[in-house]
Amino acid sequence: MLRSDPPIIIEQEINVPVSEIWSALTELEEMRQWFFDIIPDFKAEAGFETQFHLTNEGRDFPHLWKVVEVIPQEKIVVNWKFGGYSGSSNVAFEIIRTDDKNIIRLTTEVIEDHPQDIPEFRRESSVGGWNYFMKDRLYNYLTKKV
Secondary structure, rough: OOOOOOOOEEEEOOOOHHHHHHHHHHHHHHHHHHHHOOOOOOOOOOOOEEEEEEOOOOOOOOOOEEEEEEEEOOOOEEEEEEEEOEEEEEEEEEEEEEOOOOOEEEEEEEEEEEOOOOOOOOOHHHHHHHHHHHHHHHHHHHHHOO
């Protein structure tokens, strides 16, 4: 992904209480159920950092996360880098309250260009991955939980 790309915005409507959504987005054991099961630690506190490694098609992708903003029960923003590669993105999860349901909005904004010669860093790969996590993994986790 490139800074010149528009942000990726994915929304998922869900009839689940805000407290349950927030917990899924910020509590380590819940994040391991729908996001990445190898996250070693996580705290919804600005400045908190963690890292873990994933491998795809023989390439190692060290995930480096730093929490940059937290508004409890509303929004959390994580800066996301991959060790050994250029590029940086801010990933925001927001909970939008409505009268009859809630909306989870994910926004990914590129801060520094990612290499385009690696398929996992291309926009279409990111869009596909975020749709999977938001509309399949997180949605199914939350609707089966309540």
